[in-house]
Amino acid sequence: MELLYFGDKGWGDELFFATLMTIAVSITAMIIGFIFAALFTPLKLSNNKFLNSIGNAYTTVIRGVPELLVIYLFFFGGSGAIMFVASIFGYNDYIEINAFLTGSFSIGIISGAYSTEVFRGALQSIDRGQFEAAKVLGFNKYIYFFKIILPQMLRLAIPNLSNVWQITLKDTSLISVTGLVEIMRQSYIAAGSTRDPLFFYSFAAVLYLILTFLSMQLLNKLETKYSKGY
Amino acid sequence: MDIELMISSFPKLLNATLITLKLLSVSLIVGLFIGLGFAILRMNSHKLINKFAYGYSYIFRGTPLLVQIFIIYFGLGQIEYLRTTVLWVVLKEPYWCAIIAFSLNTGAYTSEILRSAFQTIKPGYLEAGRSLGIPSKIIFTKIQIPIAIKQSLPAYGNEIILMLKGTSLASTVTLMDLTGVAKYIISTTFKPVEVFIVAGGIYLFMTFIIHNVIKYLEKKYGFQT
Secondary structure (H helix, E strand, O other), X not given: OHHHOOOOOOOHHHHHHHHHHHHHHHHHHHHHHHHHHHHHXXXXXXXXXXXXXXXXXXXXXXXXXXXXXXXXXXXXXXXHHHHHHHHHOOOOOOOOOXXXXXXXXXXXXXXXXXXXXXXXXXXXXXXXXXXXXXHHOOOOHHHHHHHHHHHHHHHHHHHHHHHHHHHXXXXXXXXXXXXXXXXXXXXXXXXXXXXXXXXXXXXXXXXXXXXXXXXXXXXXXXXXXXXXXX | OOHHXXXXXXXXXXXXXXXXXXXXXXXXXXXXXXXXXXXXXXOOOOHHHHHHHHHHHHHHHHOOHHHHHHHHHHHHHHOHHHHHOOHHHHHOOHHHHHHHHHHHHHHXXXXXXXXXXXXXXXXXXXXXXXXXXOOHHHHHHHHHHHHHHHHHHHHHHHHHHHHHHHHHHHHHHOOOOHHXXXXXXXXXXXXXXXXXXXXXXXXXXXXXXXXXXXXXXXXXXOOOO
């Protein structure tokens, strides 16, 4: 147990901050995922064949390729791409993006593909009459989307979004390969210097279990709150 | 775009795909048996057995696969006692450690899929079987299991694809599977995009095949209940 002491003697404080890092990356990735979903859901539902195929390509490729490969793409290719864009604007120095951004971005793209599917499903299961009624009543676009469609969509999407959150939370363990010090990476460091991998990896598993358990409790509450009214 | 690199790396990546497929098929087969076993335990009316099976699937579904592999590969080797047993022959090999981790992981998901499939079987089928005087063992093997397999096909297809992606984690314990080789080529040539296209293409091709086989099976064996 003294391995978990806070301060110089143990790894308690390091693991505590690593857990915070995991939570921060997961939330950032989830938000980036929502941005991607907001961009690609309309494409997937579009009647235009070209736009539709872009939307489908995004979800198919990301959901069919291992997360680790996507992470390697951004880890090794990320700064190259940014430097290329910067060179167009005449900036030729070396740019290094930090591990937090690379990590959240790559996990965010993955989580976005799942969120896109969730939002698409939710939008499609809203009763068509709702769209028609809103149009017939002559609401403007803002009210049409934010007051009528969005609330109904969120209600349907929340149960599945909590699955996406679980996937995202677990996926963040993979960005330990880029050197970002989250739970997995910190356990790896601690296991290496104390030669006690069994203890630290098991403890990491417990930390993840606590995170999934707590977030499930929270999301279930949210779910009951938003399913009211029916 | 370095087309030459894409062409020259293709055979290497294809070769590594064999390891990926081996890992996938072995762990799916083992995982199916584990899953069936735990699904049966989950339906047991004894509370303790039930809790045990639930705990198993909760732990393996609530933690990342990476942690599970690391515990088995780095962690178990630390126990002195294990090193003296026959198990050590298996546990010192990263290949077998990966397979153990994958099997246990997919077993947990499969048990959930099968359990919900068993629970959605209409009681009428079982009652019909019982009223015809069929012994309960035969009802289970000849009625419940076939129906459960048919009903769980779509969800199990998803699980196969998730597991295919999961095998990429074998590269973290030094195995040179498709992702492992891809990473090696990327880190020696610094051409991530090209390698990603080729390796990703191979993965997509595999998911495409799996997807269509499952669709075909669903059509062939699927039925409405």
